[in-house]
Amino acid sequence: MGNPTMRQDTTPQKTPPQKRNKTLLIVSIVVLAAAVICGAIFLITFLPRFNQMQSDPLDLPTETPIPGNELDEDGTSTPPLCGDEPEMTILLVGIDYRDNGYLYGLADVIRLIHVDFTTADVNVVALPRAIVVEETGPNLDMPTPALLNQAYLYGTAGMGHYTGSGNGAGALAETIQTNFDVRADNYVVVNFVAFQTIVNRLGGVEITLPEAVDARPAAFFPAGTQVLDGTDALILARNRKNSSDNARIDTQSILIRGILQKLMSPSTIPQLPGLFDALSSSILTDITAQQVQTAVCMADKVNLDEIQFFNPSLELITDSRVYIPSVGKEMNVFLWDQDLVDWIQQSLAAQPD
Numbered sequence: 001m002g003n004p005t006m007r008q009d010t011t012p013q014k015t016p017p018q019k020r021n022k023t024l025l026i027v028s029i030v031v032l033a034a035a036v037i038c039g040a041i042f043l044i045t046f047l048p049r050f051n052q053m054q055s056d057p058l059d060l061p062t063e064t065p066i067p068g069n070e071l072d073e074d075g076t077s078t079p080p081l082c083g084d085e086p087e088m089t090i091l092l093v094g095i096d097y098r099d100n101g102y103l104y105g106l107a108d109v110i111r112l113i114h115v116d117f118t119t120a121d122v123n124v125v126a127l128p129r130a131i132v133v134e135e136t137g138p139n140l141d142m143p144t145p146a147l148l149n150q151a152y153l154y155g156t157a158g159m160g161h162y163t164g165s166g167n168g169a170g171a172l173a174e175t176i177q178t179n180f181d182v183r184a185d186n187y188v189v190v191n192f193v194a195f196q197t198i199v200n201r202l203g204g205v206e207i208t209l210p211e212a213v214d215a216r217p218a219a220f221f222p223a224g225t226q227v228l229d230g231t232d233a234l235i236l237a238r239n240r241k242n243s244s245d246n247a248r249i250d251t252q253s254i255l256i257r258g259i260l261q262k263l264m265s266p267s268t269i270p271q272l273p274g275l276f277d278a279l280s281s282s283i284l285t286d287i288t289a290q291q292v293q294t295a296v297c298m299a300d301k302v303n304l305d306e307i308q309f310f311n312p313s314l315e316l317i318t319d320s321r322v323y324i325p326s327v328g329k330e331m332n333v334f335l336w337d338q339d340l341v342d343w344i345q346q347s348l349a350a351q352p353d
Contacts, residue, residue, distance in 0.1 A: 058165060058169070059165040085117060089184050091172065093110060096192070102191060109252055112344070121352060131317065132146070133151070142171075166187065169187040208226075209254065215239040310347040
């Protein structure tokens with residue numbers, strides 16, 4: 001005969017309180033250790049990758065503070081919610097260069113993004129590419145009058161007309177400061193390849209168009225909500241058919257808002273390592289790893305619905321025809337005066353309603 005089967009007692013046993021407390025302590029230590037290890041991996045792995053994206057920093061002549069960030073009533077300033085600086089102005093540039101590089105390019109999209117770290121307010125101010133400028137910065141050799149977007153082109157390494165730091169971005173930032181008295185602290189430059197890469201890596205961008213945009217034969221975008229891949233997003237951003245420059249700027253702002261929404265979505269977090277890898281060889285920026293940490297800190301403090309987009313009205317810029325010596329012909333341009341300068345500065349510092 002075989003050995004009799006031993007019956008096991010399946011009655012649940014109560015864990016003694018001391019043993020339960022010890023188990024909880026061990027689990028807590030393991031969780032804490034895992035969090036520390038994950039944080040270390042992020043700092044060691046991803047922030048150095050982001051640092052590889054750095055280009056020459058801006059070296060603009062003078063500090064031009066944005067009005068509206070005055071001291072409190074007691075004479076002190078409000079401490080920033082994240083980082084050490086109370087505010088930051090970023091020059092965002094989209095260039096029309098099709099190759100996977102930045103040797104040349106005209107500035108197709110020009111935005112000034114002002115972040116107030118004391119109030120978590122973000123304002124995005126558009127500067128039309130066809131604004132005419134009569135003066136450039138001291139380090140840029142460019143025939144004038146010229147279109148604002150030409151400042152970037154003449155500053156590129158391929159053209160070599162800028163002796164300051166930051167190549168095209170530096171030349172454009174210096175020209176903006178010279179004409180509009182706004183100093184950019186940092187810059188981000190995106191070419192065609194980088195823009196499509198960003199949108200595709202995010203799984204597309206969801207936008208809502210107030211009216212249809214006819215870009216046929218390349219594409220047709222109906223009014224309403226839709227998701228665009230990188231190719232279609234680029235077509236929409238660059239479309240000039242049946243569209244004014246101001247309408248095009250509004251459409252670009254819709255795309256920028258859609259990208260920001262996707263970047264700030266919790267579902268994007270697992271994609272960030274791959275996104276960083278994709279961007280490391282695709283964009284130009286002088287933003288540092290420390291500034292990236294500050295941006296991550298600010299992500300849950302910014303109300304996306306309160307990010308404000310500003311586009312100058314036709315009362316601030318006037319359609320005209322001006323001879324542009326660099327192209328040897330008259331071109332459609334926007335003329336401006338001090339009212340535009342005041343509007344830019346006020347918009348950068350505007351508080352949400």
